[in-house]
Every structure is written in C-alpha cells, then in structure tokens.
Amino acid sequence: MKQACNLLIVSDLHLSEGWDPETGRTSRLEDFFRDSAFARFLDYHERIKNQPRFEGRPWLLVLNGDIFDFLQVVSLPEEGIALQTVKGVRHWENLTANEREYGLGTMARESEWKLKQIAKGHQRFFAALGRFVAHGNQVAVVRGNHDVELYWEPVQERFVIEAKRAYVRQRLRKGAGPPLTLAACRERMRFYPWFYYEPERAYIEHGGQYEAANHFQDFLNPILPDDPERIELPWGSLFVRYLFNKIEDVHPFADNVKPLTRYLSWAFRRNPIKAIEVFLGRGWVFLQALWKAGRKVTFSAMRTGAEHNSVDQATVPLPPKVQEQIKELARRRTEDGWQSWVGRLLEGLISLVTLLIIGAFVVMAGATLFLDQRPWWTTAAYLAMAIVATVLRRELRQSLSRLSSEDYLTEVAGELEQILDRARGADTIVLGHGHRPAVERLEDAWYVNTGTWIPIYEKEGPIEGREVLTFLRLTWEHEGIPELLHWDDAGGAPSRMVFWDDAQVLRRDSQQKAS
Numbered sequence: 001m002k003q004a005c006n007l008l009i010v011s012d013l014h015l016s017e018g019w020d021p022e023t024g025r026t027s028r029l030e031d032f033f034r035d036s037a038f039a040r041f042l043d044y045h046e047r048i049k050n051q052p053r054f055e056g057r058p059w060l061l062v063l064n065g066d067i068f069d070f071l072q073v074v075s076l077p078e079e080g081i082a083l084q085t086v087k088g089v090r091h092w093e094n095l096t097a098n099e100r101e102y103g104l105g106t107m108a109r110e111s112e113w114k115l116k117q118i119a120k121g122h123q124r125f126f127a128a129l130g131r132f133v134a135h136g137n138q139v140a141v142v143r144g145n146h147d148v149e150l151y152w153e154p155v156q157e158r159f160v161i162e163a164k165r166a167y168v169r170q171r172l173r174k175g176a177g178p179p180l181t182l183a184a185c186r187e188r189m190r191f192y193p194w195f196y197y198e199p200e201r202a203y204i205e206h207g208g209q210y211e212a213a214n215h216f217q218d219f220l221n222p223i224l225p226d227d228p229e230r231i232e233l234p235w236g237s238l239f240v241r242y243l244f245n246k247i248e249d250v251h252p253f254a255d256n257v258k259p260l261t262r263y264l265s266w267a268f269r270r271n272p273i274k275a276i277e278v279f280l281g282r283g284w285v286f287l288q289a290l291w292k293a294g295r296k297v298t299f300s301a302m303r304t305g306a307e308h309n310s311v312d313q314a315t316v317p318l319p320p321k322v323q324e325q326i327k328e329l330a331r332r333r334t335e336d337g338w339q340s341w342v343g344r345l346l347e348g349l350i351s352l353v354t355l356l357i358i359g360a361f362v363v364m365a366g367a368t369l370f371l372d373q374r375p376w377w378t379t380a381a382y383l384a385m386a387i388v389a390t391v392l393r394r395e396l397r398q399s400l401s402r403l404s405s406e407d408y409l410t411e412v413a414g415e416l417e418q419i420l421d422r423a424r425g426a427d428t429i430v431l432g433h434g435h436r437p438a439v440e441r442l443e444d445a446w447y448v449n450t451g452t453w454i455p456i457y458e459k460e461g462p463i464e465g466r467e468v469l470t471f472l473r474l475t476w477e478h479e480g481i482p483e484l485l486h487w488d489d490a491g492g493a494p495s496r497m498v499f500w501d502d503a504q505v506l507r508r509d510s511q512q513k514a515s
Helices: 035-048 081-087 097-102 108-121 123-134 153-174 182-188 235-247 260-270 272-302 320-336 338-370 376-404 408-420 503-514
Strands: 006-010 059-064 138-142 189-192 195-198 202-205 227-231 428-431 438-441 446-449 470-474 483-488 493-496
Touching: 035 059, 035 123, 035 483, 035 493, 059 123, 059 202, 059 428, 081 108, 097 235, 108 123, 108 153, 123 138, 123 153, 123 182, 138 195, 153 182, 153 189, 182 189, 202 408, 320 408, 338 376, 408 428, 408 438, 408 446, 428 470
Parallel strands: 006 059, 059 138, 138 189, 202 428, 428 446
Antiparallel strands: 006 470, 195 202, 438 446, 470 483, 483 493
16 A cells, blocks of 8 residues: 555444344344444545545545454354354254354354354445445555454455445446456455554554453464464453343443443442343353463463464564564553553442442431331431432542543553654554544644544443544645544534543643643
8 A cells, every 4th residue: 555545544333243134133232333324424535535635645544443343243154054164063053052152253264254244234334345445545454352353364355355245236236336346455455463554644553452451462463372273362352252242132232331330330220130140140151261261371371482473574564673662562551451440340349339328328217217216317317328428429439430541542642652753753643442532642743542433321421322423534744633523424524523621631731841
C-alpha cells in the first residue's frame, strides 16, 4: 500500500453471527446492528473523495481490531459433510462436551468456519467492503484480542473471499457497480499482525495488549507453545467464552456495560436469584478453564528451550529495537494494570456490602414500626441510618470509580509517542479497545481513540444503550486537531465529536504547569 491515501479508521465493531436469513432471527450474542449504516458511511466517502480537500486520493480504511468477535460465534456446523469438513466427524455427539456447550475452538479450520458464519449474518457489511475496494480504495486489517484468529492465513483468505462474494451478489442483484476480481481484492486488502504505521504520520494499534485481562504473551505469534494448531487465549477471552456468553443468554447487552461492576449491581437488583444461579454455575466452569490454561502456559514456559517462534521482523515496519520497547511497554502496563482490577473488585464488593447494610436498616425500621412496641423515634433512627448508608455508598462508589476508570490508554499513547520518536515518530497515535472515543493532546503528537459502533452503556443513569458510530478521518496533508467524527446516519453525513472541558482535568493540568 505505497500509494498516498487518505485514512478512515474504525475499531471495535464486534460482528458475530448476526441475522440468520433462514429464520429471520438475530443471535443473542450479536452486538453490531449497523450494517446498512456502515455501507452508507463508505458510500458517502467514495462520493466525496474528488472534493478539493481530498484531492481525489483513494481511501485507506483501517479496521483497527475487534472488527469480528470470534468468541461469540457459538453455533456448530450442520451434521454431515459440513461438520466433517471442519472437525473430521459427522455427528455432534462425536464432538467434545466443551465444543457442544461453548462452540468450536481456535484452530485455523474452525476459525475459518466461524468467519463464514459471521459473513452469512452480515452480508451487507461484507458487500460494502467489496464495493469500497472495487472503486479503487484499500483496506488494512489490524487484529485485536477478539479477532486474533485473523492470525491464520486461511482466515485472512476467507475474509477476502467473503467480501468479494457478497459484493458480486449485490452487483448482480442491482445491476450496477464496477467489476471486482479476487486478485484485485487480495491486492487491496492487507493484514497487519500488530499495528499499521506510516512514519511521521500515524501509528495505529488496537490497544488490547496493554490490559492485563487481554494481553497475549506473543501477539505476533499467539499460538500455544505445545499445541501450535491452537491459539493461546488470555484469561479475558476465557471469561467471555465460558461465562459472559452464557450471561448474554439472559441479558444480551451484558458485555457492553462499562464498568463490569455496574452490570453486576443491576443484575443482582433486577433478579438476584437468577444472577446467583448464572454466576455460581458458569463461574465454576470459567475457573476450571482458567486453571487448565494456566497450567498449560506454565508448563510450556518451564520446558527447557521452549520458545515462541516470532513472525519475521520484516513484516513489521519498525526497527527491532523499537518493537522490543513497545513489547516491554505492554508487559509493564499489564503488570501495573492489576491495580485497576483490584479497584473495580473493591468497588463491586463495597457496592454489595453497603446494599446489604441499607437493606438491613430498612428491614429493622419496618420491624420496629409494625412488630415492635418501641418508640417511633427508633424507626426514624433506623431510616436515618439507611439514608446515611445510601449517601456513603454513593460517595464511596464514585470515589473508587474515578480511581479505577482512569483512561490508561491515554498514558500508553504518551509512552508510545516517546518510543516512536526514537524512530521517525507519528503525528497521530490511534488506539481502540476501550470503546470510549477520545482526542487528547500529548507532548507533540495527538492521541485518538476511535471508540466503537456498538451500543454504549454509560456509568451514570439507567441501563440504556446508545450508538455513537465514531471514526477518525486523516487527509494526506492534515495538520492540527485530528478529525474524530461520528456518522450521522439520519443526516447521511458525519459531524465532529463534541468533547466538553473537564474542570478537574483543567485544574490538574494548570497545577502541573505551575509546578
């Protein structure tokens, strides 16, 4: 991709099995419902690329990780030839109990079949990608923690084939659009194992490597050392496979509520018996899977001479020394990241304990009012203590929430800026993963988080979701604040994201400058 392109960058779409054209039903694990909006987003940018500010340059669409959610594809191939092709057996009863309950694993053939299922449920999305490249634009795919299966070359080839097929079907149906060959599709769709980097212009990485729960020991070559046909999943992925997928059978939006403690609080208030049943029953399975995975990793690490075989350094466009510094940053951040997890755990425990205390005071107030002969002020005292406990609970949760929800990715971007300056630098450092759109000024560069296109559930207020549909647009000679935009599908055009001044941040910055 040596041609000078204008950039469009999106991340965290989380496509899974989507809409089944045979039944008309949507998978309960699906998070992405904006296939048509995404198609109109790409069509719009194809129409405007000849405007003077875009100079007629082709677009390079960077899909920056977690575009697909292989973990949430849990259906099985049909019995017979389809199942035999993928697993070598003809009947589900010949699969392992784990596969029957939680879906296929991470082998190349299994992952390729999962991507076919994703494409089947998202034909409009894949057709839009095919049409986009048919007009001479390009696509760069950077993998994330939820679509690490793109590591396998057959899965990459399946991605290209499905985009081409979906577009050809659409073209035949509508009778319009430029032709697209498979060779052209392969040429214009490229896969990047770690990040996409244009020296002095942009460094684009998903960002999951900097979080303890989603950190891979060797992201360039994420296979199990003693089982190279399977991918070594971090414990966050095991959590999704064995616990959260089952929770979403009850509450389909569960994994979109941030932080996790807020969902837990809501679930226990709404239906405590069902919540306890799910977490106790499925939590044990998750712990078993985590224990087995930990034993495998530990055993492999202790084997004499056991090493991961890294991808050829030539495929990663940065000097080896700089690559090692980025890897070391990820290792260090994941070690420090446990502090945030402890904070979230404390927040959840305090929320639960204080809720029980409030409930106890209310029960005692009711008991003294209706069942006891004590003075009325005893009931009033219990109610007063319940009110005080409620206020303290709110203040404690807000304080701990601020401590545990600091945007660590902004700090990571600042350190990446320093590391990249030792090479040829980057004006814009782009991450995803956190689902929170952001634009922050670093020392010299800009940090941008592209957010997500799936429903976001805010910390404050009731459990409600909203879709922001954010993306970053960088023209070839762009200067100044990066264009972090959101796609207004009703208006058929993008508009700039609005970020309000944070008084606390402004005060902290002024204090740092004064010191």
